[in-house]
Amino acid sequence: xxxxxxxxxxxxxxxxxxxxxxxxxxxxxxxxxxxxxxxxxxxxxxxxxxxxxxxxxxxxxxxxxxxxxxxxxxxxxxxxxxxxxxxxxxxxxxxxxxxxxxxxxxxxxxxxxxxxxxxxxxxxxxxxxxxxxxxxxxxxxxxxxxxxxxxxxxxxxxxxxxxxxxxxxxxxxxxxxxxxxxxxxxxxxxxxxxxxxxxxxxxxxxxxxxxxxxxxxxxxxxxxxxxxxxxxxxxxxxxxxxxxxxxxxxxxxxxxxxxxxxxxxxxxxxxxxxxxxxxxxxxxxxxxxxxxxxxxxxxxxxxxxxxxxxxxxxxxxxxxxxxxxxxxxxxxxxxxxxxxxxxxxxxxxxxxxxxxxxxxxxxxxxxxxxxxxx
Numbered sequence: 001x002x003x004x005x006x007x008x009x010x011x012x013x014x015x016x017x018x019x020x021x022x023x024x025x026x027x028x029x030x031x032x033x034x035x036x037x038x039x040x041x042x043x044x045x046x047x048x049x050x051x052x053x054x055x056x057x058x059x060x061x062x063x064x065x066x067x068x069x070x071x072x073x074x075x076x077x078x079x080x081x082x083x084x085x086x087x088x089x090x091x092x093x094x095x096x097x098x099x100x101x102x103x104x105x106x107x108x109x110x111x112x113x114x115x116x117x118x119x120x121x122x123x124x125x126x127x128x129x130x131x132x133x134x135x136x137x138x139x140x141x142x143x144x145x146x147x148x149x150x151x152x153x154x155x156x157x158x159x160x161x162x163x164x165x166x167x168x169x170x171x172x173x174x175x176x177x178x179x180x181x182x183x184x185x186x187x188x189x190x191x192x193x194x195x196x197x198x199x200x201x202x203x204x205x206x207x208x209x210x211x212x213x214x215x216x217x218x219x220x221x222x223x224x225x226x227x228x229x230x231x232x233x234x235x236x237x238x239x240x241x242x243x244x245x246x247x248x249x250x251x252x253x254x255x256x257x258x259x260x261x262x263x264x265x266x267x268x269x270x271x272x273x274x275x276x277x278x279x280x281x282x283x284x285x286x287x288x289x290x291x292x293x294x295x296x297x298x299x300x301x302x303x304x305x306x307x308x309x310x311x312x313x314x315x316x317x318x319x320x321x322x323x324x325x326x327x328x329x330x331x332x333x334x335x336x337x338x339x340x341x342x343x344x345x346x347x348x349x350x351x352x353x354x355x356x357x358x359x360x361x362x363x364x365x366x367x368x369x370x371x372x373x374x
Contacts, residue, residue, distance in 0.1 A: 040290045040307055059321035062305060064328045066298040067156050070354040072337060073291045074152040078294040083287030084278065086271035088296050089141065091285075093267055095300030097260040103253045122254050123261075129260050132244055133228035139264035141270065144299070146230040153223030157330035161353050164322065167360055169235025177239050189337050189359035196352030222334075288370045318361065323354040 031230050059299040073083070103116075108114040123130050134279070150159055182190075201224055271279065278286070307334065333340035 060324045061304040063325040071151045071156045089144045090267040091296045092300040093264040100253045102254045136237040136241045137259045139233045141266040143233040145227045150226035153219040156333045160329045165231040166234045173239040189356040192356035196349040199349030282334045
């Protein structure tokens, strides 16, 4: 789901492992005799159930709020220049680096010396390992810019449904790059997914001025191409990053700092190349307002929050989160943003996509089947 991350995609299970090793050790530790008491077991089950529902709420809130606020920020009419998408991407990378640095600081018992030594050993003293992340970080930077293009040209509901194609691209890259095998239900779900997205994007008869209809169709085509390119880049970069994570035992937060440094560099260069004149005229933070800052914050921190709660979200729960996010986005787009008119074809396509999401997680699969970069 902008799980986002924009949010950026790594393996969800790999992402959560870095911060939650201690929690996993506690959960897997041998139980004492007192732990076997029925009352303790009941409390544990209630606590686990509560955590699952909290995880579901957080996943839906993060995915939906990022997409809707990004869409609203790109369509809001205000006096003065609109904020630059390239600037928002760079700002989000800076926040991600700061957030991951704080997490590394906490992992090292809040010791500044230990954190500095760790970062020097893992980043500065291992240049080859660090350079490996240049490829996925560059692709993630491109993907984040594409998502702004997509939401500038597509309503939130259509974007949400179409972006589920990242399941397809991630699965195909997992098969080709990691040698993963998919079961029957996974292949059927991918067929449902492609059919559903095709129906959602199926052209409908439009009323009104013919010139306006042509402009609308052209804008939708641009948005569709941006989403498709983002899905391909998300799938490849996510699986590539997952492969790197499996080859080393490095903290996932240190890896994200390395990714963030490269992404900041690529994003800054891209901003200067494509928006350099506008930056010189009105500054890097032109058009920034409360909504823009909210988008940047959600894009930067949202993925980290998801990485923490994903430990308690099984495949069915993640399917529920993606489905609820699509439904909520459609309702808000229709009633509040007023930029979405659902049709029967769209409804059928959305049902197929939601069904595919559940079906893909039906069979037991190896860990790290989907990727989310934070």
